[in-house]
Amino acid sequence: MLTIKGLIIREEQKGESSKYIYALTAERGVIGFLVRGGMKSSKNSASTQLYVYSELCIEEKKNAAGDTLYYLNSSEAIEMFFELRLDIIKMSLAAYLTELIYYSRIEDSTDKNEILRLALNTFYFLNKGSKDREMLKSIFELRLLCETGFRPALVACSKCYKYEDDKMYFNMRSGTLECNECCTNKDSMFAVVFDKRLLYIVRHIALTDFDRLFSIRISPDYQAKLTDFTERFVKYHFKESFKTLTFYRSL
Ligand SMILES: [Zn+2]
Structure with a gap:
């Protein structure tokens, strides 16, 4: 047993x-x-x-x-996460997040404890309603992919090691970051532009210690940019779109 x-x-x-x-x-x-x-x-x-x-x-x-x-x-x-059950929007987000878990590649080498901790913390805040729902969604999407082997190389420009620039270019396909000077394919369909604030937020979610993960504050305009990025990141790595996400967005 x-x-x-x-x-x-x-x-x-x-x-x-x-x-x-x-x-x-x-x-x-x-x-x-x-x-x-x-x-x-x-x-x-x-x-x-x-x-x-x-x-x-x-x-x-x-x-x-x-x-x-x-x-x-x-x-x-x-x-039971009881409050979550009384709210159709929270329920539909929970459906999307659990679908992502189901379709994740959780291998023997994956730190499963970290994934469970991420899920339970996200559900705790979603249930309580004390943190912005879209922020929880973005943190969950990006961090889940980081923990399952897709953590992007965000520490510095991959060519000159510059830490930050007014604009940095993240390439979805290579998973690497380049500064304004080094990037030669800014118009690539895989390129995402990060200004300093967006890069700070994305680095925080991908790299910070778990204890500090949910402590970040994100303004509504940056949340919109972050949502755009994390949804593209999910779509790129899972190679599919999720009906549960479409339903959540329709509410
Ligand atoms: Zn550079």
Whole structure:
């Protein structure tokens, strides 16, 4: 029996009355397991709802083909994020963020604890409503990609090592930064222009210690620029657009 804590990120109906649940955990990354009778009201129904952080007792069984299958034995909710459930906009953002987690490449070498911490902190602030929703979304999008192997090289100009310039050019494809003098392909479709403030914000999200990650303040005009950047960054790396994001934007 495996006892782990996980944030429920996805559910799929299986047959008449069971459901298949995916949870983000610090130990295994995303783990999927069957909840027998999960579509009916049962002792596990609250703790296996979407966006609940729960303690999960999971049985591992091997089938005839030798595959390991996971079944929920019992569960208990640790944090329900109750306020989030009362607000359609918060719920739709949660749907988008958990879809990003589901489609992320979380490998053995990935620090899964950092990803769980990022998700739980984002959900905590989203639930409480104490931080700007768009800021939470941008922090989550960029930092998730950083933690899953796509952290851009933002420390300095990749050619002359200049730390800052009135304009710096980030290339989405190479993941590198160039100063105004060194950049030779400013009109590239992969180029993003950062002024000093935007570069500061993007560096903060990608590079700062986790404890300080959510402490930044971003003005509405810079938030709009940041949103534009993080959505492009997501689109570039995931190679697809998300219906959950389209729905969130439609509200
Ligand atoms: Zn340079």
